[in-house]
Amino acid sequence: MERTLIIIKPDGVERNLIGPIITRFEQRGLKIIGMKLVRVSDELARKHYAIHEGKPFFEPLIAYITSAPVVVMALEGPQAIQAARNTIGATKPVEAAPGSIRGDFGMMVGRNLVHGSDSVENGEAEIALWFAESELVSYERVLDRWILE
Ligand code: DAT
Ligand code: MG
Secondary structure: OEEEEEEEOHHHHHOOOHHHHHHHHHHHOOEEEEEEEEOOOHHHHHHHOHHHOOOOOHHHHHHHHOOOOEEEEEEEEOOHHHHHHHHHOOOOHHHOOEOEHHHHHOOOHHHOOEEEOOOHHHHHHHHHHHOOHHHOOOOOOOOHHHHOO
16 A cells, blocks of 8 residues: 655645645545644755755745644555645646646645655655654554445
8 A cells, every 4th residue: 555745735724724635635535644733844844855955946945844834644545646646736736737736726836735745665755754653553444445446
């Protein structure tokens, strides 16, 4: 089963969109195996976005992600990476499909509401960066047989 790290970014929290955003993932069938509200340190932000270091948008990105609390979640499911990224939508909200989170709630790339891991390896690495093993919960959902075949 794949696992992906999802972050509801500061704009999602400040705009009271935590519930609607979580609902998208819940309704899709992705299982929440970890979740918490975090005030992101500069150090953690730079580690999380290390791949983008040196790009022109890097410093604004760090300022944005550390500007208010975020909700961070570990989600599990078959092809969870792709499922979550499709639910999130394209990086630039104006290019994101209607029905996706960014396509329904966003306008600007620097206020694009949600992060989702982009590969299985990065999903595992990001979950390890943001969560202690003891914060991840393994459980069976009664409805799983109607979501997973
Ligand atoms: P994604 O968040 O869709 O995985 P990414 O990993 O390429 O996108 O970039 C991480 C974040 O950096 C993205 O959510 C918003 C910001 N970003 C990316 N490309 C940008 C650009 N061309 N201008 C401004 N910000 C950008
Ligand atoms: Mg990315």
